[in-house]
């Protein structure tokens with residue numbers, strides 16, 4: 001089948017990321033979508049963009065993209081309210097499906113955009129608009145559709161969380177960290193949107209609509225940013241056992257919906273209190289499922305592109321005429337499953353904790369180290385305990401770097417043959433999960 005033809009408006013942080021991910025993972029994406037996805041035109045302000053756009057038509061006018069009869073899906077990544085609205089409405093008018101990362105656009109003009117899209121029978125997808133790469137819209141809309149949602153609460157601005165984390169952990173100044181967030185491509189074009197809570201309010205508005213089934217009502221959101229927070233408050237909160245996080249909260253009450261973003265004290269033992277840097281996390285509480293938590297990068301080039309491309313795949317799947325292929329059971333189209341082998345445990349790689357019981361003789365440690373190093377196993381750390389009263393043995397605890405299981409098996413066999421080592425070597429696998 002012919003590839004689906006896509007046009008991108010805006011080749012900045014997210015546009016560049018989307019272009020790169022589509023190119024790099026083209027084969028994998030086609031296996032999931034059931035068709036190739038080809039970028040045929042890009043509207044960019046720069047005549048010579050920093051990406052390899054060979055074979056792609058470039059234009060400085062984004063209306064060329066939304067009016068291009070060849071294009072099936074328009075990806076709007078320019079940002080802002082007015083031009084983006086005009087482009088998206090025109091794309092819909094022209095019968096094109098739309099994917100956008102623009103939360104300002106959806107929160108403020110979404111009701112009108114969705115009505116127009118319905119009348120023209122096209123899709124508008126916007127997963128990247130909330131919490132960047134975290135598929136939280138999909139989780140609420142699809143995975144939690146059995147529930148009456150009670151509340152949603154989340155850290156939904158990456159720039160703000162990055163600033164608060166760096167200030168707290170490293171004592172850096174607000175201005176210094178904000179400048180870095182801008183350089184890293186996290187911040188909005190106007191960073192007051194990030195630090196005054198406007199961006200978080202846009203996102204919360206979208207989450208509340210999806211959670212409670214209400215129209216988008218950004219103008220009703222209570223919005224307070226992080227600019228008035230002081231290090232003194234962060235420290236006092238910490239002494240009381242709390243972290244201060246900038247949170248968006250949407251809660252159903254008997255009287256109506258709370259819709260508010262502001263700095264919030266959260267008990268430090270909560271998972272969400274430990275979400276730092278540019279990471280975002282959204283908790284959703286439903287009457288059947290209870291509390292659930294979604295975590296990941298809330299901003300940045302490729303994390304955001306991840307969500308944009310996933311929306312493209314969703315649209316392409318719906319476009320296929322075969323209902324069987326729309327949502328493949330195993331995520332990949334059945335005729336695209338690959339025959340990658342499943343590895344036996346001996347070929348799996350991890351780090352290891354080893355506990356050895358040794359006799360209290362000189363030179364045991366050197367023998368242990370030489371057995372490990374002969375097999376290319378690097379030691380991360382060693383802890384040797386006092387002689388244990390009862391049996392006169394010395395427990396020796398080692399952490400290794402990552403290595404294939406086969407090598408550890410060999411080493412354990414060799415260690416157990418040493419005359420100064422008693423009993424079995426205890427082995428527990430270590431995963432750093434970074």
Ligand SMILES: NC(=O)c1ccc[n+]([C@@H]2O[C@H](COP(=O)([O-])OP(=O)(O)OC[C@H]3O[C@@H](n4cnc5c(N)ncnc54)[C@H](O)[C@@H]3O)[C@@H](O)[C@H]2O)c1
Nearest residue numbers: 010011012013014044045077078079101102185299300304
């Ligand atoms: N950066 C992130 O981490 C992130 C994450 C989620 C969502 N978003 C959203 O994605 C959208 C894009 O953000 P970004 O960070 O990529 O911004 P950006 O400023 O890096 O990119 C926007 C691009 O659009 C171009 N542009 C502006 N007007 C244009 C015009 N008339 N014609 C052609 N090109 C034009 C700019 O030159 C720029 O290259 C925004 O809506 C933003 O809120 C960004």
Ligand SMILES: N[C@@H](CCO)C(=O)O
Nearest residue numbers: 157158159187188299
């Ligand atoms: N400026 C936004 C981008 C992601 O939406 C943030 O920092 O979270």
Ligand code: NA
Nearest residue numbers: 127130132134
């Ligand atoms: Na998302």
